[in-house]
Amino acid sequence: MTESVVIVGAGEAGGQTAISLRQGGYENPITIVGDEPYIPYERPALSKQFLAGKLEQERLYLRAEEFYAERNISIRLNEHVTAIAPGHSVTLRDGSSIAAQSIVLATGGRVRPMPVDGADLQGIHYLRTIDDVLGFRDTLGPDINLAIVGGGYIGLEVAAVASKLGCNVTVLEMGDRVLNRVVAPVVSEFYTRVHREEGVDIRTGVTVSGFEGETQIEHVLCSDGSKLKADVVIIGIGIIPNIELAESAGLKIDNGILVDAFTRTSVDKVYAVGDCTYHPNDLLGRRLRLESVQNALSQGKTAANTILGKEAPYAEVPWFWSDQYDIKLQMTGINDPDDQVVVRGDATTRSFSVCYLRNGILVAVNALSRPKDFLQAKKAIAAKITPDINRLTDVDIPIKEL
Numbered sequence: 001m002t003e004s005v006v007i008v009g010a011g012e013a014g015g016q017t018a019i020s021l022r023q024g025g026y027e028n029p030i031t032i033v034g035d036e037p038y039i040p041y042e043r044p045a046l047s048k049q050f051l052a053g054k055l056e057q058e059r060l061y062l063r064a065e066e067f068y069a070e071r072n073i074s075i076r077l078n079e080h081v082t083a084i085a086p087g088h089s090v091t092l093r094d095g096s097s098i099a100a101q102s103i104v105l106a107t108g109g110r111v112r113p114m115p116v117d118g119a120d121l122q123g124i125h126y127l128r129t130i131d132d133v134l135g136f137r138d139t140l141g142p143d144i145n146l147a148i149v150g151g152g153y154i155g156l157e158v159a160a161v162a163s164k165l166g167c168n169v170t171v172l173e174m175g176d177r178v179l180n181r182v183v184a185p186v187v188s189e190f191y192t193r194v195h196r197e198e199g200v201d202i203r204t205g206v207t208v209s210g211f212e213g214e215t216q217i218e219h220v221l222c223s224d225g226s227k228l229k230a231d232v233v234i235i236g237i238g239i240i241p242n243i244e245l246a247e248s249a250g251l252k253i254d255n256g257i258l259v260d261a262f263t264r265t266s267v268d269k270v271y272a273v274g275d276c277t278y279h280p281n282d283l284l285g286r287r288l289r290l291e292s293v294q295n296a297l298s299q300g301k302t303a304a305n306t307i308l309g310k311e312a313p314y315a316e317v318p319w320f321w322s323d324q325y326d327i328k329l330q331m332t333g334i335n336d337p338d339d340q341v342v343v344r345g346d347a348t349t350r351s352f353s354v355c356y357l358r359n360g361i362l363v364a365v366n367a368l369s370r371p372k373d374f375l376q377a378k379k380a381i382a383a384k385i386t387p388d389i390n391r392l393t394d395v396d397i398p399i400k401e402l
Helices: 012-023 065-070 130-139 153-164 185-197 244-248 293-307 371-382
Strands: 005-008 030-033 073-076 081-085 089-092 097-099 102-105 109-111 124-126 145-149 168-173 201-204 208-212 219-222 227-229 232-235 239-241 270-272 277-281 286-288 319-324 327-333 340-345 352-358 361-368
Touching (some): 065 073, 102 293, 124 130, 153 185, 153 319, 185 319, 185 361, 270 293, 327 371, 352 371
Parallel strands (some): 005 030, 030 073, 145 232
Antiparallel strands (some): 081 089, 109 239, 208 219, 340 352, 352 361
């Protein structure tokens, strides 16, 4: 059989894998199979500039359509892979198959649904794809009552955009604070204050028990018996990794598709990249499943190198970002709830950093409108520095000098 690669999933990870294969000199057939009708695109802007109508759809794409055609990368859109035969082929839902010596699973994840009454009413939406945004973007505007279920990054980013569009926005978070799984309380308190100053109603400790309406959403029902009037609801309570295809093929699964530092799965000639993977990170000394652009793109490059025989392990300090109003939150490293929290700057302003120490070692930084702190922190975390606390809190001392 002629050597070929089939990439299952047309997201950022899948698209980058194909791009890197061609850039690395791979000359045999490459096919990308995607569920959506769109060529590989970036997701972060969906809840930011694209939702706000400030970014054209074409600017979401990793590369223009002609890029793939010119490099003989075949893209099969609106298709679904139902089975894989490692080292042989992938099967599509119509029963046809595509020959594949190497298979890259870039299956990503899907939104976590809310299993409550009324969740299928019109006006209730999720945000994961271009079509999701196009399905509700035009309904947002002055005096629209928007309820957002979930106080994570997606929920707060949507809240920031919608409030600027004139919506009456309420965020319902079941935890005791927004962003409660990913940042220190000082950051949660900051964003709660900022959103309230912008007119957003932030309600924590609230569990949604159902939705009410004839055919269209009218009220959000809460477990304490209260009702919230809503014309539109956006649900953002996380994603579920798409592991079913891998599982049915006998690949090892553990909080995602289990891969090594070279994106190799437990089955020969099958690789996995992006949100669906549970991968090791030697810099952090642990396994991770990351939902981030950086991880998707970097693992795509790693998979391409592995297929090309240019093995280079994937081990980077993770980084993320979130745009809300005029504030850019840039995060690097992974923090735990028990980490020591050190504030660098004044948390009552819109520009400060929060540093996380574990056994005296810098392991993560949240930089709020402090890009230099973010850039320097990535190197400092990789170097596993043990900074002096007094110097760390002094914003006049660059992190690189610690």
